[in-house]
Amino acid sequence: MNKILTKTIKAIICLLILGGIFNTFILPIQAIEYGGVGGKPANPDPLNPRTKSIFIFTLNPGDMDSDEILVVNNTNEKKTLLVYATDSQKSSDGSFACEQLSDTKDNVGSWINIDKEEVTLEALQNEKVRFTIKAPVNVSVGEENGCILIQEKKEPAEGASGVTLSFRTGLRVVVTVPGEQVRELKLSDFNLDTKDNLFQTKVSVENTGNVSIDANVKVIFNGLLNTTYQEINNSYPILRGDTSTYNFEVQKPYWGGFIYVTTIVDYDTSQDASVGIDPENSENTIIYSDTKSIFVLPELPALIIEVLVLALIITLTYLGIRKLRNERVNIKLWSDQYSVREGDDIESIAKEFKINWKDIAKYNKLTPPYSLKKGQIILLKKV
Amino acid sequence: MRKNFSRLSIIILSIAFSLGVVVDVYAASTSNFNQTINPGTLAIDIVNGSYVTVGSPSVAFTPTTFSFSCGSSTATFGTASQQIYVRNPDAADNGWTASLAGSAVTAIWDGAASDYDFNDPTSSGCTDGADVGDTVGGQMTVDASGGTLAAGACSSCVTTNITKGTSNAFNQGTIDSITILTAASGSDDIGDWTLQGVSISQTIPAEQAAASDYDINMVLSVVAN
Numbered sequence: 001m002n003k004i005l006t007k008t009i010k011a012i013i014c015l016l017i018l019g020g021i022f023n024t025f026i027l028p029i030q031a032i033e034y035g036g037v038g039g040k041p042a043n044p045d046p047l048n049p050r051t052k053s054i055f056i057f058t059l060n061p062g063d064m065d066s067d068e069i070l071v072v073n074n075t076n077e078k079k080t081l082l083v084y085a086t087d088s089q090k091s092s093d094g095s096f097a098c099e100q101l102s103d104t105k106d107n108v109g110s111w112i113n114i115d116k117e118e119v120t121l122e123a124l125q126n127e128k129v130r131f132t133i134k135a136p137v138n139v140s141v142g143e144e145n146g147c148i149l150i151q152e153k154k155e156p157a158e159g160a161s162g163v164t165l166s167f168r169t170g171l172r173v174v175v176t177v178p179g180e181q182v183r184e185l186k187l188s189d190f191n192l193d194t195k196d197n198l199f200q201t202k203v204s205v206e207n208t209g210n211v212s213i214d215a216n217v218k219v220i221f222n223g224l225l226n227t228t229y230q231e232i233n234n235s236y237p238i239l240r241g242d243t244s245t246y247n248f249e250v251q252k253p254y255w256g257g258f259i260y261v262t263t264i265v266d267y268d269t270s271q272d273a274s275v276g277i278d279p280e281n282s283e284n285t286i287i288y289s290d291t292k293s294i295f296v297l298p299e300l301p302a303l304i305i306e307v308l309v310l311a312l313i314i315t316l317t318y319l320g321i322r323k324l325r326n327e328r329v330n331i332k333l334w335s336d337q338y339s340v341r342e343g344d345d346i347e348s349i350a351k352e353f354k355i356n357w358k359d360i361a362k363y364n365k366l367t368p369p370y371s372l373k374k375g376q377i378i379l380l381k382k383v
Numbered sequence: 384m385r386k387n388f389s390r391l392s393i394i395i396l397s398i399a400f401s402l403g404v405v406v407d408v409y410a411a412s413t414s415n416f417n418q419t420i421n422p423g424t425l426a427i428d429i430v431n432g433s434y435v436t437v438g439s440p441s442v443a444f445t446p447t448t449f450s451f452s453c454g455s456s457t458a459t460f461g462t463a464s465q466q467i468y469v470r471n472p473d474a475a476d477n478g479w480t481a482s483l484a485g486s487a488v489t490a491i492w493d494g495a496a497s498d499y500d501f502n503d504p505t506s507s508g509c510t511d512g513a514d515v516g517d518t519v520g521g522q523m524t525v526d527a528s529g530g531t532l533a534a535g536a537c538s539s540c541v542t543t544n545i546t547k548g549t550s551n552a553f554n555q556g557t558i559d560s561i562t563i564l565t566a567a568s569g570s571d572d573i574g575d576w577t578l579q580g581v582s583i584s585q586t587i588p589a590e591q592a593a594a595s596d597y598d599i600n601m602v603l604s605v606v607a608n
Binding site: 092 | 421422423424425426427428429436440441442443444458470472473474475476477478480482484485486487488489528544546547548549551558559560561562565567568569595596597598599600601602603604605606607608
């Protein structure tokens with residue numbers, strides 16, 4: 001017995017010691033989280049929150065400025081990262097994208113000179129890399145965009161087949177050349193379609209100005225009586241000269257019905273507005289699309305319920321109408337006036353005029369014990 | 384009795400040790416605690432179901448056989464074991480765009496014996512056109528609209544204000560980059576998302592030589608707006 005107790009105690013002691021070691025050393029290691037490679041602006045301007053994510057410069061023709069990129073390796077391995085600049089390009093739907101390393105640079109990409117082309121970082125390390133940007137002397141007023149990208153350096157795979165993927169993180173570089181800003185958007189396309197159980201709206205907005213504009217694109221789905229069924233409200237940057245297309249999907253209403261869809265685009269036309277800066281004297285311009293309407297069939301269970309409810313309403317309405325009509329007929333039928341005589345009671349009158357005494361009580365609103373007074377006028381059915 | 388007392392002492396000491404190791408770390412009044420939190424960065428990757436980077440991600444196209452007519456092959460980009468993964472740890476507060484592009488506009492499906500293109504729209508990709516840099520036909524179409532977008536490891540994150548790209552075909556000089564995802568400024572500033580089921584279709588010109596070594600370099604980018 002004593003032996004068993006000793007063994008049990010020893011086992012508990014071992015477990016407790018192991019538990020202590022596990023708590024102290026193992027758990028914190030599990031808490032480490034890795035997060036890929038990339039970069040961000042190293043010196044954001046506290047007055048412009050957008051500079052936390054992208055680089056924003058104001059340069060007169062021929063001017064030069066400099067800044068730093070914080071190149072980050074948040075993986076658990078040593079990595080060599082390529083750091084390079086490119087011109088911007090429009091992605092398939094007009095979103096902001098960057099050209100490839102191998103593409104010829106003839107815009108902002110060519111204005112940027114990065115101190116290092118490659119950075120080798122140990123696991124969970126980062127490094128600031130300086131770069132300069134110089135606007136050409138012949139640059140026109142307005143805004144130009146480019147990119148600084150961080151991409152893991154990979155040797156080409158020998159004998160690979162299929163798609164070989166590389167991954168990169170890009171930071172937009174905005175360069176504004178001071179002068180008269182033309183801030184103008186055009187709603188160039190608005191389509192409404194349905195697919196399966198979804199509404200699909202396609203909204204295209206064209207920037208005809210000389211600077212990028214953060215446009216607020218709102219798509220409102222209204223039901224009958226102007227009740228809002230769904231509303232999409234997003235803000236997107238639309239680059240100078242670009243047409244951006246947005247595809248929004250919204251679930252069709254379960255109960256079906258008419259839906260009216262309108263797109264509203266609003267943006268700031270103030271000369272003081274710029275990327276990341278909302279001026280105090282903002283001048284909002286709003287563009288409305290025409291309203292498109294569409295009838296949607298309800299889902300099958302909803303359709304069954306709707307048919308049943310409709311049938312119930314029709315039946316109740318029919319019964320109600322019939323009752324009203326009967327009452328009207330009865331009012332006409334029960335219009336003979338009779339003055340109650342000495343010795344009359346409801347049964348004797350019913351017998352005399354061959355009418356059911358209950359009907360006399362009902363149409364004269366008589367209640368038990370149905371007593372009648374001499375001279376009382378009651379209505380009797382016409383013979 | 385004495386024996387039992389000594390056993391009890393051992394138990395108490397053991398408990399004290401097992402807890403004490405932890406307690407000491409927090410209770411020491413003279414220690415300097417150092418904690419480095421590395422800055423987060425917007426990143427895109429291919430990860431498995433546990434959000435671990437897949438070392439050599441693959442996009443498997445359906446096998447085709449030699450044909451005298453123009454044909455196509457399809458693939459699904461982003462699967463349960465190789466998910467497209469975007470991570471924004473407060474690094475792109477005004478939205479971001481994830482897109483797919485060739486490593487160069489002149490990239491091709493390169494084989495030892497012959498090649499074909501990924502961005503030539505001539506005859507819907509069936510013949511070579513006037514695109515620069517090659518003399519081969521072929522066109523790739525990417526459609527993210529049917530994909531499944533979900534919040535990743537972040538339990539409180541939502542996919543609101545993130546839209547999937549529509550079907551587009553590469554067209555040299557016109558569509559060199561195809562949008563996979565667009566996050567508007569109203570999307571979560573801190574979050575991670577996965578995308579599965581992006582459809583890819585590749586037009587293969589007629590009489591394309593049979594080979595198993597065709598490969599192409601593509602770039603998956605995420606850019607802060």
